[in-house]
Amino acid sequence: MGFGGDLKYSHDALLKLQDWELRLLETVKKFMVMRVRSDKEYASTLQNLCNQVDKESTCQLDFISNVSKSWLLVVQQTEQLSKIMKTHAEDLNSGPLHRLTMMIKDKQQVKKSFVGVHQQIEAEMYKVTKTELEKLKSSYRQLIKEVNSAKEKYKEAVAKGKETEKAKDRCEKATMKLHMLHNQYVLALKGAQLHQHQYYGTTLPLLLDSLQKMQEEMIKALKGILDEYSQITSLVTEEIVNVHKEIQTSVEQIDPNSEYNDFIDTHRSSEVVEQEIEFDTSLLEENENLQANEIMWNNLTAESLQITISGIYYKFPFKTMNHPFVFTFALLLFISIFLNRY
Known part of the structure; x- marks a missing residue:
């Protein structure tokens, strides 16, 4: 199965195929351009976030905080992720996107060359099998008329007995031209048959097979481009996985039970003897009815x-x-x- 053996009469379909593939490549290119821009913006946003956090974290505590240490590592690894994303965007731009741009230009040139060569061999085919044969057939018909006319004039000359030799000579010359043109037409017809056989048997299949070969090579190249794109934009690469592992490890190091040990040691307060709170008996010096630390229950206070x-x-x-x-x-x-x- 191949272009040369199966698509000899499918020229329009081949042109539509190439146009469709070019549109597809343009779509892929547009997507990659947007991905590069998006990743650069994402990297820039992460970096700005980290810078803002650094400004807001200038105040240092006077004790060791595991939460603070873990958070600092989260910020540092986020900044590292920003650098990785920026590098990936640059690699995507200089690698797959650049190669894809060159491929589109090459594919456009392949289509242009294919159309040009196909038009050339098709025009030659039409010339040999149509145009030249039609000219010979037209001349053939005209010479038949001339031969028949010369024969009629020769018969008239013989009947009249006048200028018979001259009429005979004209008849023989016209006949000779017809025979020569007949031979030329036969040879041209054989040539056209051979040309047509060569065209459909060898020339056109070679062109189509060459087109298929170039198409397949470009598909192979596109596969490589997409594979590289997949690797560059992957979020599970070792370097990105390591970033998130560091963040996870830093989070796991937070121990609520020991978080405030250093703070307690730093701000430990000494024991203070609590002052006893007692009823001020001086209040009762002028009133003998009330007793210290006892509720007075009577008609006046009951309600x-x-x-x-x-x-x-x-x-x-x-x-x-x-x-x-x-x-x-x-x-x-x-x-x-x-x-x-x-």
């Missing part, structure tokens, strides 16, 4: 005390309750709710 107790029970319905326990319980409840959110 307000009842309201106070009811408020505590409404908020925290426990049978046994005092203010320190309520506060501690509320704090623990808040911490529990906060932690459950994560």
Whole structure:
């Protein structure tokens, strides 16, 4: 199966094929141009992010933070990723994209050359098998008329007995021209048959097979271009994988249980003797009815005390309750709710 053996009469289809392939290559080129631009912009954006983070991270802590160290490594590896993406974009531009541009020019030239050669051999074929034979056939018909006319005049001359030799000579010359043209036409016809056989048997198949060979070579080259594109733009190359491995490792090094050890050592406070909070007995010097640290329950205070107790029970319905326990319980409840959110 091949162009030369199967596409002798499919010239229009071959032209459409080449036009379609050229449009496809132009589409691939446009895509690669946009990919180069996109990767460069992505690399630039990553670099700008890293630069901004560096400016915002100038304030240094006075203790060692594993979170800070891990975050710094994340930023550094992101900057490394930016450099890799920029290099890949440059490699894509100077490699596959450049080769693809040259291929498009070569393919355009191949089509132009194919059309030119095909038109040339087809024109020669038409000339030998059509134009020249039609001219000979036209001359053939004209000489037949001349021979028949010369024969009629010769017969008239013989009948009249006048200028018979002259008429005979004209008849013989016309006949000789006809025979010579007949031979020429026969030879031209054989030549046209041989030319036609050569055209469809050798010349055209060679041209088509050559076109197929060039087409296949370009497909091979395009495969190489796309393979290189795939390798350059791959996000699972060793260098990019290493970047993300470094980031993952840095994240795994964060240990919540030991994160604040250094901070605690740095800001450890000394023990302070707590001042005891006691009832100020001086308040009772002028009033003997009130006792230190005892609730006064009487007709004057019963209503307000009842309201106070009811408020505590409404908020925290426990049978046994005092203010320190309520506060501690509320704090623990808040911490529990906060932690459950994560």
